[in-house]
Amino acid sequence: MPKKSHNVLAMGLVSFFNDIGSEMIFPLLPLFITITLGAPVALLGLIEGVAESTAALMKLGSGTLSDRLGKRKIIVVSGYTLSAITKPFFSIATTWQHVLAVRFTDRIGKGMRDAPRDALLAASVKDGKRGGPFGFLQAMDRGGAILGTLIATALLAMAFTYRQIFLLAFIPSVISALIALAFIREIRHAPLKRLELPWKNHFCGELHKFLVVAGIFNVANFSYAFYLLRAQQAGLAIVFIPLIYLLYTVCYAVASYPAGKLSDMIGRKKVIGLGYLVFAVTAAGFATTTNVTFLWPFFVLYGIQLALTDSVSRAFISDMVEDKKRASALGAYHMTIGLAAFPASLIAGFVWDSFGSATTFSLSAGLAIAALLLLFTVKGKVR
Numbered sequence: 129m130p131k132k133s134h135n136v137l138a139m140g141l142v143s144f145f146n147d148i149g150s151e152m153i154f155p156l157l158p159l160f161i162t163i164t165l166g167a168p169v170a171l172l173g174l175i176e177g178v179a180e181s182t183a184a185l186m187k188l189g190s191g192t193l194s195d196r197l198g199k200r201k202i203i204v205v206s207g208y209t210l211s212a213i214t215k216p217f218f219s220i221a222t223t224w225q226h227v228l229a230v231r232f233t234d235r236i237g238k239g240m241r242d243a244p245r246d247a248l249l250a251a252s253v254k255d256g257k258r259g260g261p262f263g264f265l266q267a268m269d270r271g272g273a274i275l276g277t278l279i280a281t282a283l284l285a286m287a288f289t290y291r292q293i294f295l296l297a298f299i300p301s302v303i304s305a306l307i308a309l310a311f312i313r314e315i316r317h318a319p320l321k322r323l324e325l326p327w328k329n330h331f332c333g334e335l336h337k338f339l340v341v342a343g344i345f346n347v348a349n350f351s352y353a354f355y356l357l358r359a360q361q362a363g364l365a366i367v368f369i370p371l372i373y374l375l376y377t378v379c380y381a382v383a384s385y386p387a388g389k390l391s392d393m394i395g396r397k398k399v400i401g402l403g404y405l406v407f408a409v410t411a412a413g414f415a416t417t418t419n420v421t422f423l424w425p426f427f428v429l430y431g432i433q434l435a436l437t438d439s440v441s442r443a444f445i446s447d448m449v450e451d452k453k454r455a456s457a458l459g460a461y462h463m464t465i466g467l468a469a470f471p472a473s474l475i476a477g478f479v480w481d482s483f484g485s486a487t488t489f490s491l492s493a494g495l496a497i498a499a500l501l502l503l504f505t506v507k508g509k510v511r
Contacts, residue, residue, distance in 0.1 A: 135252040136261050138311040139245060140268035142304050146208060147269050149301030151276030152283075153218055153294050155373040157227070158353040159366065160290045167224040169357065173477025175224065176351040177470035179231040184466020186239020191459020194244040195452060198319030204248065205308045207241025210234075212301035218294040243462050247455035250446035251315045256392065258446050262439040263388020270381030276300070277377060281370040317451050334507045335448050335457060339464045341502045342441060345404055346468035348411070348495035350476040352376075355414065355430060358485050362420040372427055379431030387435045388443065396444035401503050403436025408496040415489035 161167050161175065190203050214234040221227045246262075253261045276297075283293050352373070359372050391399040406429055413426040442458060449457040479488045 134311070135248060135313055135315070136264065138307065138313070139249055140265055142208060142308045142312065143265055143269040144272035144275075145300045145304035145307060146211065147272030148276040148279070149212070149215055149297040149299070149304065151273040151377070152280045152297035152300075153215065155277055155356065155370050156280060156284075156290050156293065157218070157231075158356055159360075159369065161224055161227055162357075164290060165221070165224050165227070168481065170474075170477040170481050171224050172353055172357075173351075173473040173475075173480075175228045175231055176353060177473035178228060179235040180351075180466045180469030180473070182232050182466075183235035183239035183242075184463040184469070186236055187243045187462030187466060188456075188459040190240045191243030191247070191455040191457070191462070194247060194455040194459075196319055198317055198452075199314060200244040200248040200455065201308075201312050201314040203244045204241045204312060205305065207237045207239070207245075208301075208305040208308045209237070210240065211237030212298065212305045213237075215298040215301050216295050218297075219291040239462075239466070243455050243459035246442050246446070246458045247451075248312070248315060250443075250454055250458075251317065251451055255447070258443040259388035259391035259396070259440060260385065261388070262443045262446075263385040263435075266384035266388070266435065266439040267381050270377050270384060272300075273377045274374060274381060277370050277374040281367075281374070284367060284370065319452070335445065335460075338441075338444070338448075338503075338506045339461060341499050341506060342461065343464045343468045344495060344502065345407075345437070345499035346465040347472045347475070348492045348499065349407060350472040350492065351469070352430075354473075354476050354480065354485075354488065355427070358414055358489070359420060359423055359427075361485060362418060362423055364420045364423075372424065375424065376427040376431040379428045380434045381431075383432045383435035384439055388439055391440045391443060396440050396447065397503065397506065399436055399440045400444065401500055403433045403440070404496050404500040404503065406436060407433040408493045408500070411489045411493035411496060415486045415493065 158172055161172050162169060190207070194200050194203055211234050214230055214237065217230045217233075218227065221230060249261060249265060250258055280293055283296070355376075356369055356373060360366065360369060364372060387399055387403075410426050410429040410433060413429070414423070417423055417426065442461065445457050445461050446454055476488050476492075479491060
């Protein structure tokens, strides 16, 4: 198999197994934190915000380092390995501070791998054809999330505790790291001659504008943990929480590849804009719906909007810059959305505790519309 197509498949498998392990933990973590450990929702927001902001800063650093070295694989493998090693420590956490420390370390691993991995994937496919492979990667990622959620649900039904499930999540995570080590192949590029940071004259102005737009949208798009809590608030039994999470994940997975291919055909910005609009409708639905039955369709839309925005945004950025600067650009993007996650989760937790869930989701919808309007000012492919 040619090196480039080999990489697309290998990275898909790595993401698949990694997300089996992750999704055996993360859908249950909000309940573990707020019910088992007794922490308030605001502290859940703090944990999620610190975790994602940590990953964001690491993504910028790892992306820039990758461009400077002219190497991707070693950083990618190290990131997946660190994330795998942290998984068993969730099972022995006894306070929210312990969870914060483990989540912090896990996100360091994620931050190390994502920008170099995306740059390596972009180098493995032709210009103008990146939407499909990025969508495939996201579909495999979400496919692993589906299987991980099903495993967690089955284990809950068999009376396994949260801690026991967290411990078992170590197995697929280790498999993911081993596949990355054995099968991902390096595609070398000319290293940058000097360290250049994205706030210098390093990238095109259109990329900077898109980073602002993406930042605003991701302040609106706070952690999925709040969506699960909203479902529980509306009356959904705890045993069904993983299933409603599964619904959104299936929709995310199924729609990811078609969304990427659609962006190859009609343009990235149109697909991203559609995703912003779908998200605004979803947030408005969560704000106004009190019957849990009617929340299920909005979880469908929640998954679809992620498919329309996540991988397509990364393909959009990959098109804007040359290969030797690509990991830095993707790292800047990942940093932007990750740093946005910190105020997003903190604001969501504060507004939820102070004014209720309806106000939280209404604010989210308004910010998404603002991001959609600003997106129209960003031009397409420029190098």
